Amino acid sequence: MATKPIRRNTVIPGFGPTLGYTVFYLSLIVLLPLSALVVKTASLTWPEFLSTVAAPRVVASYKVTFGAALAAAGVNAIFGLLVAWVLVRYRLPGKRLIDALVDLPFALPTAVAGITLSSVYAANGWLGSVLEPRGIKVAFTPVGIFVAMTFIGLPFVVRTVQPVLEELEEEIEEAAACLGATRWQTFRRVLLPELLPALLTGFALAFARGVGEYGSIIFIAGNMPMVSEITPLLIITKLEQYDYAGATAIATVMLLFSFLMLLTVNLLQKWSRRHTA
Amino acid sequence: MSSTSAQSARTRTEPALVRWLLIIVALLFLGLFLFVPLAAVFAQALEKGWGAYLAAIREPDALAAVKLTLITAAISVPVNLVFGVVAAWAIAKFEFRGKQLLITLIDLPFSVSPVISGLIYVLLFGLQGWLGPWLQEHDLKIIFAVPGIALATVFVTFPFVARELIPLMEAQGKDEEEAAITLGASGFQTFWRVTIPNIKWGLLYGVILCNARAMGEFGAVSVVSGHIRGSTNTIPLHVEILYNEYNYAAAFAVASLLALLALVTLVAKSFVEWRMRENA
Numbered sequence: 001m002a003t004k005p006i007r008r009n010t011v012i013p014g015f016g017p018t019l020g021y022t023v024f025y026l027s028l029i030v031l032l033p034l035s036a037l038v039v040k041t042a043s044l045t046w047p048e049f050l051s052t053v054a055a056p057r058v059v060a061s062y063k064v065t066f067g068a069a070l071a072a073a074g075v076n077a078i079f080g081l082l083v084a085w086v087l088v089r090y091r092l093p094g095k096r097l098i099d100a101l102v103d104l105p106f107a108l109p110t111a112v113a114g115i116t117l118s119s120v121y122a123a124n125g126w127l128g129s130v131l132e133p134r135g136i137k138v139a140f141t142p143v144g145i146f147v148a149m150t151f152i153g154l155p156f157v158v159r160t161v162q163p164v165l166e167e168l169e170e171e172i173e174e175a176a177a178c179l180g181a182t183r184w185q186t187f188r189r190v191l192l193p194e195l196l197p198a199l200l201t202g203f204a205l206a207f208a209r210g211v212g213e214y215g216s217i218i219f220i221a222g223n224m225p226m227v228s229e230i231t232p233l234l235i236i237t238k239l240e241q242y243d244y245a246g247a248t249a250i251a252t253v254m255l256l257f258s259f260l261m262l263l264t265v266n267l268l269q270k271w272s273r274r275h276t277a
Numbered sequence: 278m279s280s281t282s283a284q285s286a287r288t289r290t291e292p293a294l295v296r297w298l299l300i301i302v303a304l305l306f307l308g309l310f311l312f313v314p315l316a317a318v319f320a321q322a323l324e325k326g327w328g329a330y331l332a333a334i335r336e337p338d339a340l341a342a343v344k345l346t347l348i349t350a351a352i353s354v355p356v357n358l359v360f361g362v363v364a365a366w367a368i369a370k371f372e373f374r375g376k377q378l379l380i381t382l383i384d385l386p387f388s389v390s391p392v393i394s395g396l397i398y399v400l401l402f403g404l405q406g407w408l409g410p411w412l413q414e415h416d417l418k419i420i421f422a423v424p425g426i427a428l429a430t431v432f433v434t435f436p437f438v439a440r441e442l443i444p445l446m447e448a449q450g451k452d453e454e455e456a457a458i459t460l461g462a463s464g465f466q467t468f469w470r471v472t473i474p475n476i477k478w479g480l481l482y483g484v485i486l487c488n489a490r491a492m493g494e495f496g497a498v499s500v501v502s503g504h505i506r507g508s509t510n511t512i513p514l515h516v517e518i519l520y521n522e523y524n525y526a527a528a529f530a531v532a533s534l535l536a537l538l539a540l541v542t543l544v545a546k547s548f549v550e551w552r553m554r555e556n557a
Contacts, residue, residue, distance in 0.1 A: 010371065012454050013464040018367035022379070025360050029432055030385055033397035036407060040400050079306045086303040090296060098304075100547045104311050106486075107539035107546075109493025110391075111513040112532040115520050116314040119321060119529075126317060127309075151310055183291050212390030215495035215513070219520065232392040236500065239396065244405055251393045258388040266381065 034255070041252040044245055052249040060226045061234045064142055068230075069210030072149035077203045080157025081195070087158070088165045102159070105152045110215025117148055118220040140222030145230060148216045153206030160202035161195055164272075168194060197272035201265060208261035212254065315536065322533035325526045333519075333527035334534065341507045342515035343534070345423065349498075349511060350491040353430040357487055361438025362480070366472075369446035370454065380443065386435045394432050395500025398425055421503030426511065429497040434487045441483035442476060449475055478556065482549045489542040493535055 041049065052058070086092070087099055105113065121128045121138040128139055138144050168191070176186040214232040222228045231254060238247035290296065323330055333339060364383060368376060386394065400406050402419040412419060419425045453475070457467040473480075495513040502509045504518065512535055519528035 010451065010455065011458045012370050012451055012467075013458070014366060015371045015373075018363045019371070019373065022360070022364040022367050026364075026379075026382060029428075029435060030382065033401055033432070034385075034389075036400040037393070037397050079303070082299060083303045083307060086300050089290065090300055092300055096547070098307065100543050101307065101311055103543055103546065104315060104539065107489050107493075107542040108315070109495060109513050109535045109539070111495040111516050112318060112493070112535045112539075113314065115516065115528060115532060116318045116321075119525070120314055120317045126313060151314065154310060183295075208388055212388075212393075213496075214390065214392050215499075232390050232496065235392050235396060239399065239500065242405075244400070244403075247396060248400065251390075251396050254390055255393060258390070262381065262385070262388045 037248055037251055037255060040244070040248045044249060048245070049249050052246050053253050057225050057229070058231070058234060058250060061229050061231045064145060064228060065211055065231045068142060068145040069149050069153075069207050069213075071146050072153055072210050073203050073207035075150050076153045076157045076206045077199055080154065080202060080206075081161055081199060084158045084161040084165055088162060103155050105154050110152065110213070111219075113151055113216040114148065114219035117151060117216065118144070121147060121220065139220055140228070142221075142228050144220035144222065145217050145228060148220050149210035149213060152213055152216050153210050156206040156209065157199065157202030160198045160205070164195055164198040194275070197268060197275050201268040201272060204261060204265050204268060208258065208265070211257065211261075318529055318533055318536045321525060321529040324529075329526055330530045330533075333530035336527075338507045338510070339515060339527075339531055342510045342512045342531070345426070345509070346492050346511045346513075348423065349427055349430050350488055352427045353434050353491045354484060354488050356431060357434055358438050358480075358484060360435070361442050361483055364439045365442035365446045365476075366468075368443050369449075370451050383439050383443075384436050386432050391433060391494065391496025392500060394497035395429050398428050398432070398501055420501050421505070422509060425501035426498050426509065429501045430491050430494055433494050433497050434491045437487035437490065438480065438483035441479050441486070445476055445479040446472075478549050478553045482546065482553070485542055485545050485549065489538065492538060 044052070083102065087095060087102075092098075118139055120126050121131070121144060123129065123132050123139070125139070131138060136143075138147055172190055172194075173186055176190045177183075181189070212232065214230070214236075217230055218233055221230060221233075223230075223233060231250060235247045235250050235254075238244075238250065291299070364379075368380065399420055401408055402412060402425065403409050404413065404420075406420075409420075419428070453471050454467050457471045458464070462470070492511075493513060494511075495517070498511055499514060499517070502511070502514055504510060504514060506518065510518065512531060516528050516532045516535070519525075519531060
């Protein structure tokens, strides 16, 4: 993005006040509180910081959180692509309804998602009573964390891939078919490369959301230290023990990760725009 | 929905068997992950019958939670609505350095974990925080009280209206506003008569999403609330307490209110999307 020269040669009024208010409100609500986190962490010495964020229980929570979020984002990439494909390409009754339902994880409060997933997958629940006799325990295990993250990350891939799929030009597929490509070859070699930037963006968004998620997970996770305890819960646990420094140090690690994901998504979107332009 | 000719349709689709297989797998996935959990909320809410359901909702603590949730939304939605419109005006109607950075920063609350969104206000206003001692001297309570809940909610719902309006107003350009100003309209007249009619559906869309999140936020609010029954519990926190007390039927009854809100949100959202497509 080239820097634009400051051009004020428009007749529209209100540049100063609106930009001023935007920056003021942004600083007050978002930037100032976030800087409190950084300042509080800076009051720790380096060894103190490291011993907090690299403690075995904390490292175990990173493994569970990031591992489950990665797996959930992967499943959502595959099934999200499939759902977007079915919604864009095929005729089926009730499509509008299904399309609207895809956004349910955005609209349903996370605490409600948490208690209902936990009850559905519990030993006496609708799905748990089918799965547990077959040796698959979901509720109160890391698998439960994965299920909750899959639920809340579901709309991201569908909603990023769907518009790109709708905009794809028919000609390229027809050309591939005319040149003798099978349907699978056309998908693999022609369509998938076109969809890849959007697919990766959706994956990254779902992954980032999964890592930060709290409400829908704590009910189903079981929250056993070293086994099924997610990092956001650890922050709350430290806070409840009045270990503000510890909570802040772990939060800083997560915040750094969020910035990294934000950067990744921005780069992916830039790539995607260049791709479709 | 493109209407393709029969010939091109053949080269752009799969054999019927593959098609049906894909549809069935997609529907199974959505059924398993979306429909079953949603249906379970209502099934368990009504497990002990309508009498127990209504009793759980009418109970004083539940009513207090509903009231607090409404107050929280009534604070956070309007302030973020005003911010969204102002920010979109500055960003869409003018060129300036650092615009891209500003847009990224506005989106920031979406990428921060809800738990951290609550934590930062504890660090600012909590007893051990920057302003904590001063607040205590003046007998002001923010953390573990309603102002903290409102602040945390404002933070997590911060980007909704702005991120909806910025691309919309950028796409519409500024020709119409410039024409109005040139013809002698004042800035406010231009805003009310030209801009608002153009963006009203996008605005409504942002407000619907903002409201759903404001009423349903759990993580951030949970950190700052202190969980005082009947006084600092929002609906999601009340659900958590009931659930942790093994009072499942009541927990799901109160949760069903939020699930209904989610369904209303989805319907309203679809309607507004449809109107926006019609207007486009």
